[in-house]
Amino acid sequence: MDYNWDFASVFVYWNVLAMGLWATFKLFIICSTLGLGGGLFMGMLRYSKTRWISYPAMLYVEVFRNTPVLVQIIWFFFALPVVTGIEVSPMMAAVLGITLNTIAFSAEVFRGGIQSIEREQWEAGKAIGMSYAQSMRRVILPQALKRMLPPLTSRGIEVFKMSTLASVVAYPETLQQAKLIASYEYNPIEAYTVVALMFFIVLLPLVQLTYMLERRFGKSDA
Amino acid sequence: MTNAVEIRGLRKSFSDLEVLKGIDLDVAEGEAVVLLGSSGSGKSTLLRCINFMEEPTAGQIRLNGDLIGTEQGGRMRYHEADLCKLRTRIGMVFQHFNLFPHMTVLENVMEGQTIVLGRSKAEAKDKAMTQLLRVGLEMKAEEYPARLSGGQKQRVAIARALAMDPEVMLFDEVTSALDPELVGEVLKTMLQLAEDGMTMVCVTHEIGFAYHVANKVCFLHDGLILEQGAPQFVLQTPETQRVRDFLAGHSLFKLPN
Incomplete structure (x- = not known):
């Protein structure tokens, strides 16, 4: 097969791609911050011993964990205005879909992390007179967070890539910009290859950073 | 003189299973008490009730004269904050x-x-x-x-x-998870504590330790204290067949001549 690779026709639009990458970063920062932070909170609700707190949290987690993010974004964009009458921008729809999904995911990580700490640790705290809150804060959470770090950082990387789903509602992030270029220049293979390379170049050092974090925080444990 | 620990009519059930069926026990200040018994006899549960790691189903516990909890309608009520405060007064290992x-x-x-x-x-x-x-x-x-x-x-x-x-120290089978050659150093630490006059309640299978260190030995069976007294009496001239069987089963038990 001879195909004439023409990357030059992509690179002339470098500023379009740069704008896309910036938008991707915006989505990533907003969604991962709100998603991971909200997840810790949701995880606490999910872990609560009071049923009228833990059951709604469980329902939330299951709804968002078991439906595709892509469909959620489409739904927020097209259906939410119909249901509520509120205008939803492409950015808002993407943020809602990815963030709510990430909250559901990290809530489960959080709950699993706390449950993975041995009962004996709770007992040790209790035996020296600690309250539930003191044991949680001083004994359980520091150990649980350490165990939660790998799944949470890999979710962060996942969110970065997930941002491309926003292209479905034409939010001008990297993939959407490449789609535009491809539709002008009829060069989808080159355009999407460049998108893949851009993600790789950005994420590779980011992933190395998470490895470093994990090594650093995994130090004192047995 | 008030006892460091005073237990009256202590009962503890886990759903349908009654593990403690009415325990009375006094621990004087500076005394070392060893709880013996086979597994399932309730000795660990008894120990864990003393600092309310387990909440008793019925009965009363006093620490240096202070009644733990408040009586309400014939039952004891416990507030978590009070129990936290209590646990600071009792050490547990x-x-x-x-x-x-x-x-x-x-x-x-x-x-x-x-x-x-x-x-x-x-x-x-x-x-x-x-x-x-x-x-x-x-x-x-x-x-x-x-x-x-x-x-x-x-x-x-x-x-x-x-x-x-702490006013009292509780030891819950603290040498059971240790390699045999490491048991000695922990028992020695406990012996030192006893000699320093620390009030101690120990659940252990180290009958030699019970013999040499305890002021009082309690043998639990099926949720009740079957025999209690000075180690020389309980360990050397037990009154019941159950205790004789238990001691015979412990090959570690060597009598001094």
């Missing part, structure tokens, strides 16, 4: 040490002092070092528990409990 793995030895021994008792860092460190010296581990203060042997971990756990200045 576990079979599996339960040290905090994310803290150094020193931090382990300081934690309860600063967080629960509100002592200053300097004071807590001072007390922690005193107790680490007492168990012979002052040179391990900056290590993490993962770097210690089982015997050393258990001695740190003892120091952690002692640093709270």
Whole structure:
């Protein structure tokens, strides 16, 4: 097969791609911050011993964990205005879909992390007179967070890539910009290859950073 | 004189299963009491009721004269805050040490002092070092528990409990998870404590320890205290066949001539 690779026709639009990458970063920062932070909170609700707190949290987690993010974004964009009458921008729809999904995911990580700490640790705290809150804060959470770090950082990387789903509602992030270029220049293979390379170049050092974090925080444990 | 621990009519059930069926027990100040019995006899549950790791189903417990909980409609009611306060007055050491793995030895021994008792860092460190010296581990203060042997971990756990200045110490099979050659160092630490006049209640299978260290031995069977008294009596001239069988089963039991 001879195909004439023409990357030059992509690179002339470098500023379009740069704008896309910036938008991707915006989505990533907003969604991962709100998603991971909200997840810790949701995880606490999910872990609560009071049923009228833990059951709604469980329902939330299951709804968002078991439906595709892509469909959620489409739904927020097209259906939410119909249901509520509120205008939803492409950015808002993407943020809602990815963030709510990430909250559901990290809530489960959080709950699993706390449950993975041995009962004996709770007992040790209790035996020296600690309250539930003191044991949680001083004994359980520091150990649980350490165990939660790998799944949470890999979710962060996942969110970065997930941002491309926003292209479905034409939010001008990297993939959407490449789609535009491809539709002008009829060069989808080159355009999407460049998108893949851009993600790789950005994420590779980011992933190395998470490895470093994990090594650093995994130090004192047995 | 008031007893350090006074237990009356103690019962404990786990759903349908009644584990303790009415226990009366006095522990005088400075006394070392050893609870013996086969597994399932209720000895660990009894120990865990004393500092309310398990909440009794019925009965009363007094610590140096203070009744724990409040009586309400013929039942005892307990508030978690009161129980937390109570637990600061009672030290407990576990079979599996339960040290905090994310803290150094020193931090382990300081934690309860600063967080629960509100002592200053300097004071807590001072007390922690005193107790680490007492168990012979002052040179391990900056290590993490993962770097210690089982015997050393258990001695740190003892120091952690002692640093709270408890009125009573509870030991729950503290040598059962140790390699045989490490049992001695922990028993020696406990013997030292007993000689220093610490009030102690110990669940153990070390009958030699019971014989040499205990002021009183209680043999539990099926949720009741079957025999209690000085170790010479209970261990050498038991009244019941059940205790004789139990002692015969312990090959470790060697009588002094």
